[in-house]
Amino acid sequence: IIVMTSNVGGELIKRHMTIGFAAHIDGERKQQTEYEKMKENVLGEVKKDQRFRPEFLNRIDAQVVFHALSEEHIRQIVDLMLDQVIASVQEKNVTLEITDEAKDFLGKKGYDPDFGARPLRRTIQNLVEDPLSEALLRGEFLPGDTVVVDCAEEEIVMKPLVKETT
Template identity: 90%
Template sequence: DFRNSIIVMTSNVGGELIKRHMTIGFAAHIDGERKQQTEYEKMKENVLGEVKKDQRFRPEFLNRIDAQVVFHALSEGHIRQIVDLMLNQVVASLKEKNVTLEVTDGARDFLGKKGYDPDFGARPLRRTIQNLVEDPLSEALLRGEFLAGDTVIVDCVEEKIVMRPLVKDAV
């Protein structure tokens, strides 16, 4: 039964307009929430106009869509939240193996910068975290560098992700 379904479709139509708007917005350092909203409304109007003009979607198709949403551009804070959500999945997975993972702010910031692409948004973040954190951590666990009960610190040193065990003070 498909009657009570919501279908979410994404497109990069108007992506250039959004990217240009982001550049202008950052350069101008927009002050105030009201002005930001006004700028967003202008950009949204331009993007929706581009969707109608674009030949990829026939008018018959567009008329069957109930709503079109133009998302706000991701801020550094949004990227950081996405990084945190993805890392929380890694933390939960390791917790099942009795290994604690602590990620420094520097590592979180580095992963966000490395994994964010203005053209693709946050999509590359998953791959970045997998390549720079999950895969090396899995290999280290297999080599026995970290054991059950250990706390692993993930940090960024000289633009590289490094992992080390938390050294517990001997009492």
């Protein structure tokens, strides 16, 4: 199996995104009909596009047009990527707690309508993984600590969880 991606017809998909959100209000059936129309237009665009010769297109068994990512999908992707970060610092006996505000901020910062969720990986690396690694190396967080990752004033902040003494 070989999977190839292209942004041919990307403009049609972007234009459809607003239609898709409006259609959701009217029900799932209308949304599916709108998607089918958009898919037909995109596949027609692929056939008309000069970048792909007919001989090449005839060798492809199937073409899939994906639905645009919703905010819920982006949040799920953020959660999956952050789970990997959490697991990697747990190996160093450091617990990571990430607030919903931080997750939402990372999703907004890392999602690009033109590139989808691809930039999310870089965003999480630049805003969470790299600063956390540097803080661990400087000794700001120690084994046994719980680090809270939050969003304040449009930036990611990290601080140790202060344990209440009884």
